[in-house]
Amino acid sequence: MKAEAWVFGITALFVAVVTPAYWFLSEDWTGTSALTMTALLFGMVTLYLGFHASKMDARPEDRKEGEIAEGAGELGFFPPYSWWPLWCALALGVIVYGTALAAWWLVFIGFTIGAVVSCGFIFEYYRGEHAH
Known part of the structure; x- marks a missing residue:
């Protein structure tokens, strides 16, 4: 989950940098508020994923020496069609x-x-x- 935390963290940082630039170029309260909330939500997800990544064992895809066979097995329940x-x-x-x-x-x-x-x-x- 460290990779996911990095993706969300980089996106949060990008949106946090873009938000003031957007404000100075447009002076639009609505868009600035939306970008601010977006940065905060991405930051919240980053903290959540980072916290849980530090508490759990590394998955095979998180380790450099991980093998494909280690990730074999049941991945979960995927429902069939539904009306x-x-x-x-x-x-x-x-x-x-x-x-x-x-x-x-x-x-x-x-x-x-x-x-x-x-x-x-x-x-x-x-x-x-x-x-x-």
Whole structure:
């Protein structure tokens, strides 16, 4: 994770250097605020990754003498296809559309559909073909 911390740290440093230059060239409060927050968020991620990199054992890709075979094995669970994100997006679309039209009955319907669809999305691996 040291490599990731370096990438985020260099990016935070770059954005921190660019922010005052942006302010002097444009005098735009919005962009300057966004760049400042970006630098702070990159710095926060850098601190997090650096802290955890110092506490954990080096991964094979972090060591110069690391071998490819050392990284073999299960990398994690990667879910197969799922239709639930589509239905979640449609429910959110109904909510946003109802809000834009000030049709609060449509917003209520969207939240109801969203609650059902969210439950389906959360519990999709507890039943059916891909149950654990």
